[in-house]
Amino acid sequence: MLPVRMRSWLRARVNLARAKQQEKISRAALADILGLPDTSVEVSEGSLLAPPPDESLPTTPLTNNPIAQVQHARVEEGQAQVHILDRSYYPKFYLQSSVYGRGSGWNPAGNLEGGTAGLGPDRSNWAVGLSVTFPVFDIFSIRSRKAIESANERAEAARYDQTLQDLTGQLRKAQASLEGARNVAENTPQELDAARTTETQVRARYQTGLSTLVDVTDAQSLLVQAETDDALARLAVWQNLAAVAASQGDLEPFLQFLHGKTQGGP
Numbered sequence: 001m002l003p004v005r006m007r008s009w010l011r012a013r014v015n016l017a018r019a020k021q022q023e024k025i026s027r028a029a030l031a032d033i034l035g036l037p038d039t040s041v042e043v044s045e046g047s048l049l050a051p052p053p054d055e056s057l058p059t060t061p062l063t064n065n066p067i068a069q070v071q072h073a074r075v076e077e078g079q080a081q082v083h084i085l086d087r088s089y090y091p092k093f094y095l096q097s098s099v100y101g102r103g104s105g106w107n108p109a110g111n112l113e114g115g116t117a118g119l120g121p122d123r124s125n126w127a128v129g130l131s132v133t134f135p136v137f138d139i140f141s142i143r144s145r146k147a148i149e150s151a152n153e154r155a156e157a158a159r160y161d162q163t164l165q166d167l168t169g170q171l172r173k174a175q176a177s178l179e180g181a182r183n184v185a186e187n188t189p190q191e192l193d194a195a196r197t198t199e200t201q202v203r204a205r206y207q208t209g210l211s212t213l214v215d216v217t218d219a220q221s222l223l224v225q226a227e228t229d230d231a232l233a234r235l236a237v238w239q240n241l242a243a244v245a246a247s248q249g250d251l252e253p254f255l256q257f258l259h260g261k262t263q264g265g266p
Contacts, residue, residue, distance in 0.1 A: 057245055058253045062167045065249030071160040078153030085146040091134040099126045171247040178240035185237050188230040195219075195226035 062068060101121030135142070202219040205211040238258070245254035 055257070057241060057248075057257065060248040060250045060253070062164055062171065062248065065167055067249065068160070068163050068167060071156070071163045074156045075153065075160050078149060078156050081149040082146060082153055085142055085149060088142050089135060089139060091132050094131045094133070096129045096131060097127065100124065167247065167249075171244065174240060174243040174247045178237070178244055181233065181236040181240045185230075185233040188226070188233040192226045192230045195223040199223040 063072070101124035104123075199216075199219040199222070202211050202215050206213065206216045241257075242251075242254055245251050
């Protein structure tokens with residue numbers, strides 16, 4: 001049977017290997033999000049491990065979400081197509097005009113004037129006309145095309161409504177996760193204080209011979225776990241704040257909020 005110290009050491013090595021693995025995966029994921037898949041990303045924790053913020057992000061209408069705006073543009077495109085076809089059967093009026101001149105060098109009596117006569121136009125005229133076109137035989141094809149475009153417009157409008165519904169669901173889930181993360185972050189400091197108190201008491205009892213080394217090891221393990229839980233709980237608040245901002249489709253308020261906190265803002 002392995003000694004207690006050896007078991008603790010082996011367990012610590014396993015936990016360290018898992019932590020390094022997760023760190024590499026997280027760095028790769030962050031680099032992919034930033035569009036830098038081949039770049040080594042260095043993360044500065046700043047004050048993100050400080051007590052989580054109590055403020056909420058500004059509310060952004062979901063209609064301003066880029067995904068919703070793209071879908072709304074498709075709806076407007078369909079409406080424009082129908083609008084064009086509505087006016088395709090209207091008559092079209094064309095105003096036509098013409099101006100021309102000539103120079104021959106001959107006078108009305110039939111004599112050649114000579115010199116530079118005839119090099120420039122000395123006779124001019126003009127004409128103005130109005131023409132009308134009416135697509136009499138296109139009415140059936142226009143009606144068919146209009147029916148198709150109207151159906152496309154309704155389909156895009158339905159997709160737009162579904163997009164807003166999906167975005168609303170994502171936002172509600174992100175807000176619920178944020179609320180839960182805040183609740184967890186409010187309770188982990190108490191767990192951490194209790195673990196510290198327990199570790200101090202067990203270590204004192206061990207020094208007086210009232211506890212075993214196994215008790216000290218377990219207490220220290222619980223303390224490390226409590227510190228980890230507290231740090232992860234604080235980071236989870238930031239993560240869910242980012243998720244809320246992403247669901248709203250506007251990361252700028254979150255980035256400003258994050259910059260203010262990491263720079264030591266209130």
